[in-house]
Each structure stands twice: as structure tokens, then as C-alpha cells.
Amino acid sequence: MANSLEWNDYRVVLAIHRTGGLAPAARVLGINHATVFRQVNAMEARLGARLFDRHRSGYGLTAVGEVALAAAEAMEIQVLAAERRMTGGDLSLSGSIRVTAPDDMVQRLLLPMFVAFRARYPQIELEIIVDNRFLNLSRREADIAIRPTSAPPEAMVGVNVGPLAMATYGVPELAAQIEAGNAISDLPWIGWEDGADSIAFGGYFQRLVPRPLFVYRANSLLAQISAAEAGIGIAVLPCFAGDGSEKLTRIGAVVDSMSSDLWLLTHPDLRRAARIKAFIDFISGALRKKRRLLAGE
Structure with missing residues (x-):
């Protein structure tokens, strides 16, 4: 049929819906922005209807686009299941x-x-x-x-x-302050960006009394490990990284609630x-x- 869509067209609909725009969809699909733009225009021309409303914030589905999305999601489930089954039957070590x-x-x-x-x-x-x-x-x-x-x-x-397991680590100079009698809450702390603590660790830091003084936050444990090794503060880190680092000393026991x-x-x-x-x-x-x-x- 002249006005029908093909699997590649449905893939474009999925990518735009999931990423919100042409440029991020193009990156997901591994093609350039102009190609996605042309595909959308060609699809809409064949259908005689708009699939997307263009907004400053991105692309939103029209009623016709919602129908195309439902079909695309159903097709994707079948295609991916077939790909998984074919891969699952591959006996080659390559x-x-x-x-x-x-x-x-x-x-x-x-x-x-x-x-x-x-x-x-x-x-x-x-x-x-x-x-x-x-x-x-x-x-x-x-x-x-x-x-x-x-x-x-x-x-x-x-x-x-x-x-x-996870435990608290810092450079020896900071660990020595604990041995000298300072409270651990008085030390500078490295932590997650706002909100990430609750998502990743159930709000562990929010429950500490008194609350730690955070001087550095990052959304990555690797970034927190590097910051702790640089001496910025102490942090709760995976033991494989903390114990495996020549620059860090463990402070206290394993934190069971974060393990x-x-x-x-x-x-x-x-x-x-x-x-x-x-x-x-x-x-x-x-x-x-x-x-x-x-x-x-």
C-alpha cells in the first residue's frame, strides 16, 4: 500500500518518542539529523496526516502518532524476541x-x-x-x-x-582526625547529587544524626572515588575500590544498609x-x- 509504513519508519517513531527530538533520535538510530527529518516528512506525506506536533521543547505525538507508536511497540517486542531467540541459539564463540x-x-x-x-x-x-x-x-x-x-x-x-560491601574512606590525614577525637560528622563529606542518595541508598545520609557536612557532590561513584583520593573529603565507597586504593584508609565498619x-x-x-x-x-x-x-x- 502506498500509504503504509515500514519497520524502519516505526523505528523512527519509537526513537523520536523516547528521546523527544530529531537530534537525539538520530544519535540512537546511528544516522544524521537531516535523514530523520526527511523520513518524518516522507512518512507524514504518505499517510496524509501529521505524526508529531512540533514544540519548542521537542516533538510530541499526535493522535495518529499514538496509533503508530502502539503498532511500533508491538512490532518491536516481536522483533526483539526473535533476535534474542536467534542469538540464544548461536553456538559459536564469536x-x-x-x-x-x-x-x-x-x-x-x-x-x-x-x-x-x-x-x-x-x-x-x-x-x-x-x-x-x-x-x-x-x-x-x-x-x-x-x-x-x-x-x-x-x-x-x-x-x-x-x-x-561499602564502607567509609578518606585519605590518611582525614582518617587521623577521627583518631584524634573529632566526630566523623565534623569532617568534610563527599556525596551524591541531591536526590540520588534516596534513589540509590534509601536516604542513608539523610538519616545520619548529626547530618554530614557535604562539600562535594557527584552523580558517579568513580567521581566520588577520585575526589576522596584527592583529599576533598570522606565518602562511602565500594570496598573493592576503597581497600584497593593506595591513597585511601577505611574509616569504621562496613555500612550494611548500603551494601x-x-x-x-x-x-x-x-x-x-x-x-x-x-x-x-x-x-x-x-x-x-x-x-x-x-x-x-
């Missing part, structure tokens, strides 16, 4: 794996393991997505997630490596793929060798 993990883990824990994995499986390409958010494995935003969590998503499967478990997660459709299984087995084995460090023992 191809690419998209792995997502937080920045502190990639830089301070996982990188040597990735090097060793590549040496063992040279035909497997690793694509590392450094992101502190949980990406959607059902949408194939990643194939494997390496995440600290006490409650992994029920729809995912994986391996629980063991406890991932969790470390998981390697994937979608059930992918778990039998040879390269996925090889990665999970290899990296979980390497992480288990560091269980005492991860647990802060």
Missing part, C-alpha cells in the same frame, strides 16, 4: 556482546578481567556501555548487566557473585548463546576469586 556496568566497576574492578576474557576468546568483541542506570535487557539495550542490587528484575536470569549483592544478569532468551554463557562463566569466576575484597573482609 560475535559481539554488549555489557553494561557502572563506571567505578569498569575502571577499578572489571577492566583486567575484560583483558583476560579477550585473550581467552579473541573472536568475541566486547562493547562496554558504562552507565550507572539499569538498561533494559529486554529491548537489547545490553546483552549482559553487571550490577549491584539486592533485588534483580524477576524477568532476568543470572549469577549472584556474592556480597558487595548489596553483585549480579551478572541477562535475558532468559540469551543465556544459552555460547558467547553469552562463556562471558558470564568467565567473569563470574574471576569475580568470585575476589569475593573477600568485594565483601570488604
Whole structure:
């Protein structure tokens, strides 16, 4: 039919809806802004109706666009399920794996393991997505997630490596102030940006009495580790990073309320793929060798 849309058209509708504009949609799709603009105009010309209302704040769906979005989401579910099943049946130790993990883990824990994995499986390409958010494995935003969590998503499967502990750390000069009798709340603190504490750790810092004096905030544990090593203040950090740093000293015991478990997660459709299984087995084995460090023992 002359006025019908194709799968690539629906992908454009999805990308614009999820990102809110042409430029971010183009980045997601891996094409340029002008191409997306032309595709939208061509779709609307074929349909004889507008899919999007153009606002200063971005692109919003029209009533026709909402219908196209519902169809696009249904098609995407089928396409992704088929892709996962095909990948899950791949018995070759080659191809690419998209792995997502937080920045502190990639830089301070996982990188040597990735090097060793590549040496063992040279035909497997690793694509590392450094992101502190949980990406959607059902949408194939990643194939494997390496995440600290006490409650992994029920729809995912994986391996629980063991406890991932957190404790307070600072440079020796700041730690010495505690030994000299100063209260820990009197020291300068490094913490999360406003609101992130409640999201990530259930408001741990908000419950401390007296409240810590925050002099530096960051939305990344890697940034907080670097700031603590620079002597800006003390911070609650993963023990693998704090105990593994030559510049930091642990202050106090493990903070149980901020600790969790470390998981390697994937979608059930992918778990039998040879390269996925090889990665999970290899990296979980390497992480288990560091269980005492991860647990802060």
C-alpha cells in the first residue's frame, strides 16, 4: 500500500518518542539529523496526516502518532524476541556482546578481567556501555548487566557473585582526625547529587544524626572515588575500590544498609548463546576469586 509504513519508519517513531527530538533520535538510530527529518516528512506525506506536533521543547505525538507508536511497540517486542531467540541459539564463540556496568566497576574492578576474557576468546568483541542506570535487557539495550542490587528484575536470569560491601574512606590525614577525637560528622563529606542518595541508598545520609557536612557532590561513584583520593573529603565507597586504593584508609565498619549483592544478569532468551554463557562463566569466576575484597573482609 502506498500509504503504509515500514519497520524502519516505526523505528523512527519509537526513537523520536523516547528521546523527544530529531537530534537525539538520530544519535540512537546511528544516522544524521537531516535523514530523520526527511523520513518524518516522507512518512507524514504518505499517510496524509501529521505524526508529531512540533514544540519548542521537542516533538510530541499526535493522535495518529499514538496509533503508530502502539503498532511500533508491538512490532518491536516481536522483533526483539526473535533476535534474542536467534542469538540464544548461536553456538559459536564469536560475535559481539554488549555489557553494561557502572563506571567505578569498569575502571577499578572489571577492566583486567575484560583483558583476560579477550585473550581467552579473541573472536568475541566486547562493547562496554558504562552507565550507572539499569538498561533494559529486554529491548537489547545490553546483552549482559553487571550490577549491584539486592533485588534483580524477576524477568532476568543470572549469577549472584556474592556480597558487595561499602564502607567509609578518606585519605590518611582525614582518617587521623577521627583518631584524634573529632566526630566523623565534623569532617568534610563527599556525596551524591541531591536526590540520588534516596534513589540509590534509601536516604542513608539523610538519616545520619548529626547530618554530614557535604562539600562535594557527584552523580558517579568513580567521581566520588577520585575526589576522596584527592583529599576533598570522606565518602562511602565500594570496598573493592576503597581497600584497593593506595591513597585511601577505611574509616569504621562496613555500612550494611548500603551494601548489596553483585549480579551478572541477562535475558532468559540469551543465556544459552555460547558467547553469552562463556562471558558470564568467565567473569563470574574471576569475580568470585575476589569475593573477600568485594565483601570488604
